[in-house]
Amino acid sequence: MSSTSNGPETTDLRLVRRPRRNRKAEWARRLVRENALTTSDLIWPMFVIDGEKRREPVPSMPGVDRQSVDEIVRSAAEAAELGIPAIALFPYTDPALKDPDGSEALNPDNLVCRAARAIKKEVPEVGVIIDAALDPYTSHGHDGVMAGGRILNDETVARLVRQSVIQAEAGADVIAPSDMMDGRVGAIREGLDAAGFQDVQIMSYAAKYASAFYGPFRDAVGSGALLVGDKRTYQMDPANSDEALVEAGLDVEEGADMIMVKPGLPYLDVLYRVKTGLGMPTFAYQVSGEYAMIEGAARNGWLDGEKAMMESLLAFKRAGADGVLTYFAPRAARLLRGRA
Numbered sequence: 001m002s003s004t005s006n007g008p009e010t011t012d013l014r015l016v017r018r019p020r021r022n023r024k025a026e027w028a029r030r031l032v033r034e035n036a037l038t039t040s041d042l043i044w045p046m047f048v049i050d051g052e053k054r055r056e057p058v059p060s061m062p063g064v065d066r067q068s069v070d071e072i073v074r075s076a077a078e079a080a081e082l083g084i085p086a087i088a089l090f091p092y093t094d095p096a097l098k099d100p101d102g103s104e105a106l107n108p109d110n111l112v113c114r115a116a117r118a119i120k121k122e123v124p125e126v127g128v129i130i131d132a133a134l135d136p137y138t139s140h141g142h143d144g145v146m147a148g149g150r151i152l153n154d155e156t157v158a159r160l161v162r163q164s165v166i167q168a169e170a171g172a173d174v175i176a177p178s179d180m181m182d183g184r185v186g187a188i189r190e191g192l193d194a195a196g197f198q199d200v201q202i203m204s205y206a207a208k209y210a211s212a213f214y215g216p217f218r219d220a221v222g223s224g225a226l227l228v229g230d231k232r233t234y235q236m237d238p239a240n241s242d243e244a245l246v247e248a249g250l251d252v253e254e255g256a257d258m259i260m261v262k263p264g265l266p267y268l269d270v271l272y273r274v275k276t277g278l279g280m281p282t283f284a285y286q287v288s289g290e291y292a293m294i295e296g297a298a299r300n301g302w303l304d305g306e307k308a309m310m311e312s313l314l315a316f317k318r319a320g321a322d323g324v325l326t327y328f329a330p331r332a333a334r335l336l337r338g339r340a
């Protein structure tokens with residue numbers, strides 16, 4: 001005896017709750033929007049190379065160049081002009097300067113120190129973040145000192161402390177230990193304080209995973225082809241997330257001012273747990289491989305690059321990030337300016 005009529009009366013579900021009502025128009029969507037990306041959330045990572053007026057594309061990161069110091073200063077000025085609060089500097093070190101101990105990291109006149117000095121002279125208002133880690137400088141591509149095929153923890157930390165002080169002397173506002181050695185944050189804090197750098201912040205790569213998504217970065221800094229083995233004895237196992245809370249908790253106890261989860265999108269659950277668990281200023285690193293995936297697909301016409309970029313960045317905010325290190329920073333900032 002069922003009716004065959006398909007009139008509006010018979011199909012009306014008589015729902016009390018219709019979540020679509022709040023999405024019916026742009027004004028309504030704006031009104032109920034929970035999260036927003038702003039230019040203040042962006043940190044722009046840049047690759048420095050020797051030379052002058054030199055820009056050299058990184059093949060696995062289309063749209064990203066290695067830049068000589070004079071060009072980096074111009075990019076830092078662009079960051080300031082766009083309202084991007086901070087940049088992160090990574091050196092492409094001349095292979096002739098690399099050795100097993102990464103000695104060039106301790107040269108106060110190395111490339112990254114020269115870049116920091118030049119930026120702080122010309123564009124002092126932009127925050128400068130520099131990694132503490134030996135991988136741009138070692139002939140084996142590892143973040144620490146290697147002996148008998150092992151990465152030595154405490155010997156490496158001693159070097160990272162000296163590297164951090166040298167980078168602070170060059171003008172780094174923030175030291176970002178990216179090496180995942182045990183105890184490095186506490187040792188670096190002590191070393192910075194002893195050298196009179198109480199105000200230099202530490203943004204620790206607190207939960208940094210042994211990830212395949214760093215491949216293009218290693219091309220960019222020239223460590224990829226050199227890398228002996230992998231980094232699984234110091235970077236975290238992608239299977240773990242309780243361990244991320246332990247790692248991040250230790251860094252906070254040791255004096256980290258800000259903590260980071262890396263990579264980004266594949267680890268949003270970790271980001272969420274770390275942010276809610278510790279309540280610290282927490283950052284996500286949208287790493288080189290994530291950039292390459294979005295940009296590569298966009299350049300092939302397989303997805304709308306601009307939309308995918310903004311959606312991915314907003315996802316970090318939704319998961320609790322206070323900010324994002326992203327190679328998209330200048331493009332996102334330009335887009336945000338256009339929308340304001």
Ligand code: PBG
Binds near residue numbers: 178213215217286287
């Ligand atoms: C160096 C370092 C890496 C990244 C940032 N700092 C690579 C690595 O640990 O092998 C990766 C960043 C990226 O992929 O964009 N310790």
